[in-house]
Amino acid sequence: MTLTRSAIEAMAPDQSALSAASALLKPAKWPVRAQSGPLIWGECQGSGANPYRVVADTADSGSKCTCPSRKFPCKHAIALMWMYVDDAATFQPGAIPPWVEDWMGRRRKGAGGAAAATGASEPKSMALAQEDAAKALDPAAEARKQASAAKRAQDTRNAVRAGLDDLEAWLTDQLRSGLTAFVTQPGERCRRIAARLVDAKAGALAGRIDEMPSRLLALPTDERVEAAIAEFGKLVLLMRAWRATPDDPELRREVVSSETREDVLSNPDALHVAATWEVLGERVSTRRDGLVSQATWLLNLDAHAQLFALLLDFFPASAGKRSAAFVAGDRFQAELVFYPARSPLRAVIATRSDAQGEYTWPEPPADPLTAYAASKLDAPWRIETPLLLPQGRIAAEAAGRAWWKAPSGSALQLRTNRPRSHSAPTSAKPPLCGMALALA
Secondary structure (H helix, E strand, O other): OOOOHHHHHHHOOOHHHHHHHHOOOOHHHOOEEEEEOOEEEEEEOOOOOOOEEEEEEOOOOEEEEOOOOOOOOOHHHHHHHHHHHHOHHHOEEOOOOHHHHHHHHHHOOOOOOOHHHHOOOOOOOHHHHHHHHHHHHOHHHHHHHHHHHHHHHHHHHHHHHHHHHHHHHHHHHHHHHOHHHHHHOHHHHHHHHHHHHHHOOOHHHHHHHHOHHHHHHOOOHHHHHHHHHHHHHHHHHHHHHHHHOOOOHHHHHHHOOOOOHHHHHHOOOOEEEEEEEEEEEEEEEEOOOOEEEEEEEEEEOOOOOOOEEEEEEEEEHHHOOOOOOOOOOOEEEEEEEEOOOOOOOEEEEEEEEEOOOOOOOOOOOOOHHHHHHHHHHHOOOOOOEEEEOOOOOEEEOOOOOEEEEOOOOOEEEEEEEOOOHHHOOOOOOOOOOOEEEEOO
16 A cells, blocks of 8 residues: 555544644654654654654554544654655654564564564464454453443533533624624634634534634625624534434534545445536635645536535645646546435545546526525535526626526525536536535
């Protein structure tokens, strides 16, 4: 297995681990970084007197850290591997220290522990194999394992619930003191409650609140109070939904953390859609937590109920600019696996190949507001909703904001994405018809 940025991001236990790791990508925090063969190790200075010792095997991505984190890999291991992939030359060749030898010996790999780093090979003994088999069949050990997992899950729920109580009190304080004062300095206020939510293990919700100021400050001054009310209302709906069903995968993704790619691909209940997809566009933005968000929107060109898909990727800003994996207007055949949700949207690519033949865009609904309303009923806390607009024109204000007006007279504020000329539908439609993101 080749260690790459994407492989490291895929093995991260959740988004908050990636965010925390990105803050550790500073050489000053690592007085020791060394390597020997496929092994890399280092010492990361934390808040305590003694640095954390971190080791990773680049051959199979195994890792170990002396920090107390229950996440695997922890933020220190992720940061160590990230730095190695970015610049392996900064890792000095050295003799394997005893604590790394001890870790390799405990792994009981087929390569025989630390001997793997020197090229030696020794099969696992029959006694160890029998011991592992006995552990696997031990019902008491399995029961203890399940009980421990259940306790950790309950501890997380309790911590998140306490964090949501603090968030509810914070929202009340903002309303009591006046939203006009809030929108003049949203950054500092949001940062404080976001930090509290991180401590409460609600990392995904913390990231959403930490990004709220950038969404508000991008609007004209006279619209920020109304937008803040909408943001607060969505937070209240999300909190109430999570409290009612904290184990719901979609709500856990919005509040706590997202599943890994492997979890989605192995989920038997996940929606699989094999179709021809067109790349509608990409949005890359740097977040306040030091990560870069890369969102790619896809349109299903085959007649299918699952019309849109969102590919979402994150990487540290310190890694520099990455080349785009997709180009607007490109088409390809792929099987997408969607994250479980009431209205599935985010997905990962399971298989991909070149598109065959000619395709046109699906026929848009006569009134897209019906589909939009259904989506909002399913997930009223969603910030953006993709729409396929029918014939008509989009009105642009002098400030550059775009609006689409339905025949009924209702209007939606949009973030438009015009299709490229070669990828537009072949049927006669006005040039401004196409995909848009509803922000309301």
